[in-house]
Amino acid sequence: xxxxxxxxxxxxxxLLPFYxxxxxxxxxxxxxDAALAEDADLAAQLxxxxxxxxxxxxxxxxxxxxxxxxxxxxxxxxAEEKTTPPQIQMQSxxxxxxxAVALALLVLxxxxxxxxxxxxxxxxxxxxxxxxxxxxxVAFRSDAAEAQIRDALLGLDLEIVSGPSAIGLYTLRALDxxxxxxxxxxxxxxxxxxxxxxxxx
Amino acid sequence: MKxxxxxxxxxxxxxxxxxxxAELYRAYEAPLYRFITSKLRDPFEANDVLHDVFxxxxxxAAKFEGRSAVKTWLFGIAYRKxxxxxxKSARTELTDEPPEEVDEQDGFCDLAQAQEAGHxxxxxxTLKAAHRMVIxxxxxxxxxxxxxxxxxxxxxxxxxxxxxxxxKLLMHCIxxxxxxxxx
Numbered sequence: 511x512x513x514x515x516x517x518x519x520x521x522x523x524x525l526l527p528f529y530x531x532x533x534x535x536x537x538x539x540x541x542x543d544a545a546l547a548e549d550a551d552l553a554a555q556l557x558x559x560x561x562x563x564x565x566x567x568x569x570x571x572x573x574x575x576x577x578x579x580x581x582x583x584x585x586x587x588x589a590e591e592k593t594t595p596p597q598i599q600m601q602s603x604x605x606x607x608x609x610a611v612a613l614a615l616l617v618l619x620x621x622x623x624x625x626x627x628x629x630x631x632x633x634x635x636x637x638x639x640x641x642x643x644x645x646x647x648v649a650f651r652s653d654a655a656e657a658q659i660r661d662a663l664l665g666l667d668l669e670i671v672s673g674p675s676a677i678g679l680y681t682l683r684a685l686d687x688x689x690x691x692x693x694x695x696x697x698x699x700x701x702x703x704x705x706x707x708x709x710x711x
Numbered sequence: 712m713k714x715x716x717x718x719x720x721x722x723x724x725x726x727x728x729x730x731x732x733a734e735l736y737r738a739y740e741a742p743l744y745r746f747i748t749s750k751l752r753d754p755f756e757a758n759d760v761l762h763d764v765f766x767x768x769x770x771x772a773a774k775f776e777g778r779s780a781v782k783t784w785l786f787g788i789a790y791r792k793x794x795x796x797x798x799k800s801a802r803t804e805l806t807d808e809p810p811e812e813v814d815e816q817d818g819f820c821d822l823a824q825a826q827e828a829g830h831x832x833x834x835x836x837t838l839k840a841a842h843r844m845v846i847x848x849x850x851x852x853x854x855x856x857x858x859x860x861x862x863x864x865x866x867x868x869x870x871x872x873x874x875x876x877x878x879k880l881l882m883h884c885i886x887x888x889x890x891x892x893x894x
Contacts, residue, residue, distance in 0.1 A: 520868075520871050520872065520875055524868075524872075524874075524875065525871075527849050527850070527871075527874045528849070528855065530850070531849055531850055531853045531854075532853065533853060533854070533855040533856070555878070557822055558822065558878050558881065558882060559874075559878060561822045561825070561826055561831050562831070562835065562846060562850060562877075562878065562881065563849075563850040564826070565826065565831045565832050565835060566835070566846060566847060566850040566851050567850060567851055569832075569851075571741050571742075571744065571745045572744070572745070572748055572754060573754075574740055574741050574744040574745075574761075575740065575744065575758050575761060575762070576740070579736075579740065579761060579762060579765075580733055580736050580737070580740075582762060583732075583736065583762060583765050583766065583769070584729065584733075586762075586766060587729070587732075587766070587769055
């Protein structure tokens with residue numbers, strides 16, 4: 511026991527109850543022993559605490575709920591489990607650290623997006639292939655199949671960058687002016703696929 | 712039950728192990744019930760408080776971090792539950808007020824004779840509940856001063872003061888009875 515009598519007004523008498531119950535550490539016990547040998551009044555106080563202790567320990571414990579109490583608890587726990595979804599054990603320090611790291615990353619990401627110069631929106635496919643090449647405006651035939659469109663675009667190195675618009679137009683981008691001119695020429699001949707094609711200025 | 716074993720049970724209870732819960736209940740039911748009845752004399756009310764204590768143990772086992780002894784944690788829950796009952800039922804009592812003036816002669820009665828005559832038991836029963844609970848924790852549960860302080864949530868110095876006041880009031884009561892005054 512690490513209690514000290516220096517921080518209260520009772521001095522060694524404050525230690526007497528714990529001398530009686532045997533929880534004093536060796537140093538405090540030795541101090542009390544030394545004082546008791548010389549101080550009859552302290553010894554008299556000790557006798558009162560011993561009397562209290564012997565009375566308390568001699569008392570029988572009243573009849574406890576025992577197994578009936580346990581059965582009642584189990585019944586209530588079962589009922590609670592049926593009405594309450596199981597709780598995820600989030601008390602582990604590992605969960606707390608993971609949550610803190612995730613939160614920090616979210617804040618960092620938000621800050622980067624907010625503070626970065628406004629570059630506008632860019633499609634997921636943006637920045638690859640066609641880049642900032644010339645644009646073509648195309649109207650596909652209504653009965654054109656997706657597979658036909660895909661084959662045509664792949665064959666001509668074209669990317670869809672927007673569309674369809676309200677009137678069904680798509681904007682395609684080519685690698686460069688030469689590729690754009692070649693694409694217009696090729697698409698113009700695909701009557702079963704293309705209704706119109708035009709190179710944007 | 713040793714604290715390391717009790718902590719192992721708490722770890723299992725936190726994972727929903729009802730066998731471990733039953734084991735903890737059987738180990739601490741009697742001392743907790745005794746502690747509760749040292750303040751609440753109604754056995755039915757004490758049963759309910761004990762039930763509430765163990766329901767909280769089941770629900771809050773995952774929050775137990777093992778910084779204190781399991782025993783201290785359990786008795787702390789019991790203490791708060793009892794105090795809640797007191798507040799809800801508007802039962803109030805002053806806890807740490809100094810006892811009325813006690814005659815210094817009170818300390819010189821024959822304690823052995825007083826004990827034999829049942830005066831000690833009678834007079835302990837007349838003490839305030841806050842005093843009786845601390846006496847129970849120190850002399851029956853054999854807690855250290857720090858453990859009592861943690862359980863009741865008061866400074867260690869207040870634990871000692873409470874015991875000192877209880878002893879003075881006890882001696883005053885015993886002296887009165889020994890002199891035939893029957894306080």
